[in-house]
Amino acid sequence: MNAKPTTDKAPDPSVRPDKHATIPSNPAAELFAYQTDLWRRGVRYLDTLRERANNMLEHEQAGKPPLLDFDYEMILDGRRLERPANYALLRITRVGEDCLEDCLDETKPPVMIVDPRAGHGPGIGGFKQDSEVGMALHEGHPVYFAIFFPEPMPGQTLEDVLHVLRRFVETLAERHPDMPPVLYGNCQAGWAIALLSADCEGLVGPAVLNGSPLSYWSGESGVNPMRLAGGLLGGAWVTHLLADLGGGRFDGAHLAANFESLKPANTLWQKDYQLFADIDGQRERFLDFERWWTGFYSLSKEEIVAIVENLFIGNKLERGEFEVHPGCTVDLKRIRNPLVIFASSGDNITPPHQALNWIPAVYPDTKALKAAGQRIVYLINPHVGHLGIFVSAKVARLEHRAILESVGDLNDLAPGLYEMKIDNPTGDPDCHKPQFQVRFEERHVEDLEYPDQAPEFERVKALSKRNVTLYETFVGPWVRRVTTPWSAEMLRQLHPARTSRLMFSERFAPWMGGVKWLAERMEATPTPVNSSSPYRQWETSVSDSITSALTLVGTTRDSIFETVFKRLYGGLWPGKDKTDTRGNQS
Structure with missing residues (x-):
């Protein structure tokens, strides 16, 4: 019989014990x-x-207040504007860590985070300290949050909402001259950010679209059955009925x-x-x-009728047919500010297909994208789910922090399509220094091929x-x-x-x-x-x-x-x- 060598190596705690292990000497006590x-x-x-x-x-x-883990003050109430909508602009006021106070830098552009109206209330972007709000504060940005209230105003339309969001952007331009805000859109707020970018040329800085669908027909078998x-x-008749x-x-x-x-x-x-x-x-x-x-x-x-008919069923945004109001059609080619698109292969609600496939629909090839002078950067997480893009503390500390650390570099890129790569954290405790090594690898629009x-x-x-x-x-x-x-x-x-x-x-x-x-x-x-x-x-x-x-x-x-x-x-x-x-x- 061959004797097995002994080892002093500690057992791996991640290994689950054998489910057929023998019952201890006192099985009655174990069972009790x-x-x-x-x-x-x-x-x-x-x-x-x-x-x-x-x-x-x-x-x-x-009254279903926003579930933000940060103190805030209301800057502008959209319900009291000449064209009211149930939105309000908040300024985040509390700094939860000593390091945040050290890092606060009024010379950095403000960040405006917009949460989606997808059945739930606002706050998912600032649900806890390790969140989009927390990371933006840690990077020294003044942070603003666009919230909404439980009930819409009577007869409220998408045009009213976009009008109020534009007023928010104008307010930030007044409060922070010569520093166009970074727009941060989560999920369905992404199309609102895209519309703002097309409508507010010169007023906004880079836009970050997190798990945001712009190509609603894209997908493939077994990936996103919701479409x-x-x-x-x-x-859409069911939407009308409900x-x-x-x-x-x-x-x-x-x-x-x-x-x-x-x-x-x-x-x-x-x-x-x-x-x-x-x-x-x-x-x-x-x-x-x-x-x-x-x-x-x-x-x-x-x-809801405008959203379902124009986006989910009509797919009019990427096709240049989305008419916000008579005579005003949205054209994504008008977007001139750099775009960062963050998607995940584990997201079955907004997979990379829906987040990225609008690019070849709007720009037939890389040459057309460069000729338009546009910079589009995309970042793909391999496994996190839809909500994890906004809620996960790990994602906030890695991807969102890396995005915010490098957002100032986007304007220095030559026009084109890039994939953002995040190398291992630097481990540097100085929050004034980058925490990650970020690089942008050039890609071709022609490589974005998804089933049609x-x-x-x-x-x-x-x-x-x-x-x-x-x-x-x-x-x-x-x-x-x-x-x-x-x-x-x-x-x-x-x-x-x-x-x-x-x-x-x-x-x-x-x-x-x-x-x-x-x-x-x-x-x-x-x-x-x-x-x-x-x-x-x-x-x-x-x-x-x-x-x-x-x-x-x-x-x-x-x-x-x-x-x-x-x-x-x-x-x-x-x-x-x-x-x-x-x-x-x-």
């Missing part, structure tokens, strides 16, 4: 300890859901539920199990995030237009006639995204008070079980199996949707034509 811990975690898990429901109610009663939803539902049922308001809970449906494994199991498995370590993080996630904001019918499904989406657009006409002619007037403020509020309160959470509040379920009583006593006697316990390993194995099964369900569903979409708008569509990405028939 696990059952006790399981009971304790279960009670604390239910108590966390109870507290989430109460936080949701308290946040709504407080198919408009075709599978028959177009807004009419809401009394002219579109409930943001619809958008939140849509996001959650993308990953059933995470929504139905994984997120809650991660909380349950580490209830002591994850409780506060879970509650903080859920306070933001469950704070649903509304859009006016005029806004424009013909199918052209047919979706045509069908949507017909269905909207039918709805507004025969159905819409009756829906608006029978809808009352009471019925609209009832539908809002009964939305599953609300009821599934509020059902755990003792205000609706008095017996949850007993859960609170038990949880308070459980906290005094924690009995955690080591993860090496065979019972804990079995629990983890069961959870992994459930996650895999639900992931398979989601993948299968998406595959079926893609097949149905292609059959409906590809192979079976009568009178098939060939259409290029700009909508010109050949």
